[in-house]
Amino acid sequence: MFEQLKVPVLMRPYLSDKAKFLLSWVDLEKSNDYGAVKRYILQEMQLTPSVYLDKFQCVSRDSTETYHQFANKLSSLFDYYVESRKVGSYEKLMQLIVYDRINVSLPQFLSRHVLALESSSTLLEKGGWLGKHVLVEALDAYTAAWLRLVVAIGAIGNWGKQRWWGQVLLQVTQTGTADVLPEITKSR
Numbered sequence: 001m002f003e004q005l006k007v008p009v010l011m012r013p014y015l016s017d018k019a020k021f022l023l024s025w026v027d028l029e030k031s032n033d034y035g036a037v038k039r040y041i042l043q044e045m046q047l048t049p050s051v052y053l054d055k056f057q058c059v060s061r062d063s064t065e066t067y068h069q070f071a072n073k074l075s076s077l078f079d080y081y082v083e084s085r086k087v088g089s090y091e092k093l094m095q096l097i098v099y100d101r102i103n104v105s106l107p108q109f110l111s112r113h114v115l116a117l118e119s120s121s122t123l124l125e126k127g128g129w130l131g132k133h134v135l136v137e138a139l140d141a142y143t144a145a146w147l148r149l150v151v152a153i154g155a156i157g158n159w160g161k162q163r164w165w166g167q168v169l170l171q172v173t174q175t176g177t178a179d180v181l182p183e184i185t186k187s188r
Contacts, residue, residue: 022044049081059073102132117130
């Protein structure tokens with residue numbers, strides 16, 4: 001149906017200036033194919049799953065739009081996000097929502113670790129996310145390694161009382177860096 005209506009031609013007036021400019025470079029044969037035009041514009045504008053998620057979470061209703069229009073805008077952004085993450089089932093959608101919620105709650109050092117894991121080229125064709133089970137296993141392994149490191153540093157330094165040592169463990173696991181150790185030793 002969309003192909004018969006020549007949707008790319010009909011939607012042109014509603015595109016941003018940048019999208020119109022990009023559309024002017026599309027091959028004439030492909031310019032009437034809605035799917036090809038959509039993929040090309042999204043690829044050229046480099047909209048990533050995280051951009052879609054940020055837009056979905058931060059968008060607010062314009063005073064000039066109805067709640068129906070606002071709901072449609074939210075639905076479209078969420079659809080783009082789910083599509084960009086290559087979610088094809090309800091179970092995967094549930095995993096993605098939990099995955100994103102875990103990511104939001106992570107301290108900065110763990111967020112950096114997750115980003116490093118997600119940057120793997122093999123994940124790009126899978127939507128660029130690890131999956132809930134892989135994520136929690138990786139986070140548990142990483143935090144356990146951090147705790148072992150802190151305990152090893154404490155055993156080598158023979159840092160004294162248990163209460164103070166608990167403070168060190170808490171600081172290091174919250175910040176993810178051993179930079180807090182000199183501060184703690186000064187306050188001791």
